[in-house]
Amino acid sequence: MKLYYAPGACSLGIHVLLEETGKPYELSLVDTKNGGQFSPEYVAVNPKSKVPALDLGDEGPVLTEWTAIASYLAAANPEAGLAPKDPLGMARAVEAVDYITGTVHPHAFTRQFRPHMFSGREEDHPKAVETARANAAKYFDLLEKNWRGDTWVLPAGFSIADAALFFVEYWHVKRVGQSLPPKLDAHFKAMLERPAVKRALEQEGLAA
Known part of the structure; x- marks a missing residue:
């Protein structure tokens, strides 16, 4: 997996969850202070031009939106206890x-x-x-x-x-x-x- 993030942005919360899973992942910096979210390279990753975005690798296309990414990480890593079971x-x-x-x-x-x-x-x-x-x-x-x-x-x-x-x-x-x-x-x-x-x-x- 690869997390597209900007330091201190809302992607920080997803970064924390990735660390909680204990699974390997990569970080890819998006320079939002200088408009990096609007660069052709990042728009190709996430046309919404915002972070976070999570490249799932073999699991499928890039996943966007904070709640969706967090819910996926919780469901895909039940042993990490990231969400209630009921x-x-x-x-x-x-x-x-x-x-x-x-x-x-x-x-x-x-x-x-x-x-x-x-x-x-x-x-x-x-x-x-x-x-x-x-x-x-x-x-x-x-x-x-x-x-x-x-x-x-x-x-x-x-x-x-x-x-x-x-x-x-x-x-x-x-x-x-x-x-x-x-x-x-x-x-x-x-x-x-x-x-x-x-x-x-x-x-x-x-x-x-």
Whole structure:
């Protein structure tokens, strides 16, 4: 397998899951800061021009979209314990992942980091950032109040939901410099202690 990634992007969560599987894989850097996602070479890999993308090798064509990749890794590596085994537990994991990737990611962070995507007028960009930061506070508060698990997102233990939550927590703390609510802060610190997370951060040249 080959993971197409950008350091510190949402692909970090998939990188963590690959490390959790213990299976061999390659990394292929996509220089998103300089538009590498739009290069002909990468568009040939993923026409959506975003990361992550996972080349499955002999298993088939490239797989895209965070939830799809994470669900595949969980199903293909049951021994790694990346998802609950019962249908409702798996649905809860996907429920959390979908909220994080579909709501928290774009409206709390993409809006902060790329305000031009949400407002065509440059003079409106500060307002877009302000809205994004308010969204982040609201979304994290909701996650805090509806926390189902103990250390991990779900009562069943570590899952794909934790890898998804980790990358937005990482952005909030390390890129934006904001604090997390108590339960999410404890989760973030627990994630930083996982060997798979430490390896992924080191390989991407990111601070723990």
